[in-house]
Amino acid sequence: MKTTLKFIITLSAFLATSANLFAGAKSAEQGDKKEFDAVEVIMHHIADAHEFHILDYVDSAGVEHPVSLPLPVILFTDGHLDVFMSSAFDHGHADVVRGNRTYRMDHGHITELGGLHPIDFSITKNVFSMFLSLIIILSIFISVGRTYRKGNVVPKGLASFMEPLVLFVRDDIAVPNIGKKADKFLPYLLTVFFFIWINNLIGLVPFFPGSANLTGNISFTVTLALITFLITNFNGNKDYWKHIFATPGVPVWLAPIMIPVEIMGILAKPIALLIRLFANITAGHIIILSLISLIFIFKSVAIAPVSVGFVLFMNVLELLVAAIQAYIFTLLSALFIGMAVEEHEHH
């Protein structure tokens, strides 16, 4: 234990010095485009993409070829629906012409050269990753569900592994926070828990088809937080709204202050949810990629054991974070719903 601690401290000190080197290296790179740019690599990874990049290889002539899975691009422009594979852009080297519309891929963004504003419904890397998670979750739980529908009272195999998790969500998240009405919200809470958890785990897989930063994407967290927000407010009872617009025990003349504060409170809840998940997962991806980038910044294999050691540590931590963030999102959703449907005792 003590030696492990010493090791970690030494490595931390090492990393602290390397951060300065990293900053220095970055400014040096600006002159030379060929230099490794960790920020660009990391940001490229963190962001969404229209193709699923798998690897690059350099042929005998020294030309670099990216190998990636082309994904469908679905654009809705000025009343026209344009669907084509992202390979048509040839990694940003070619424009795509559809009717009178010319599309150009510019650093992951699709623009219309004629000045139109395409709405992008493409199956991006994140959407692809999400569909993968749907397949995984559905295959797990439909098979588990089938075990129970066959009339087996005692869970077996996969069911005996998943049942404690389902019961954990029910008994430790839903029921303590919502109470008697928990059953009504349980399908949502269970779905959101496993949806976030499985997607977090897929994001941790460092190669194709994992590695997409879906749960660390603001659009994803915004959507889930919005669903929690809608469920909370559509199920809010009289007491909940009364508490917002006529807080008991507060003089009426304070209402102009209280009502905006309470409305801010309503909005702050989903915002807290979405930022927490987004920041945690994105930060995890950034840390792991930074550690790996160290090898390329130092251009030394000698640094690899340090990076790999840290990455291993971070990956284990991220496994924990994947579960914890799913748990926290579900717990807070349950808490907010519980606050909205709570039956207050009338004094």
Add this chain to the structure above:
Amino acid sequence: MDLITPQIGLIFWTTLSFLILMFLLKKLAWAPILGAVKTRESSIKDALEAAENARKEMATLQADNDRVLKEARAERDEMLKEARDIKATIVSDAKNSAKEEADKMIASAKAVIENEKAAAVSELKSSVGALSVQIAEKVLKAELKDSDKQNAYISEMLKDVKLN
């Protein structure tokens, strides 16, 4: 800035995916799993309740048994006591009647003996009388062979008579 700008496409697909997932899981997973768990929990609860009831019933039964046994024991004791009493009565009755009978027999035997004795005594008396008469006759005959003696005796007798 890209990092924190939501994209309509991903929001759309996330919403769609999530709703489909929730719908399918609700139908195919959560309903059967939670249903089965609930059924199991209620069956466990029922089983526990049944066990508790059985235990209570058992206790009642045991108490009943004890009570019945106690009653039976009391009844047996009662019966034994009664029997003992009856035996004592019978024995004492028998004793009494036997004693009475014996007394009666003794009394009648005594009476017979008394009668016999009286008869024997009276017979002895009469025999003794007859014998003494005979003896007296013979003695008188022998005494009064001569006339002097007869005279003397008569005068003797007469003397006695005078004295009376």
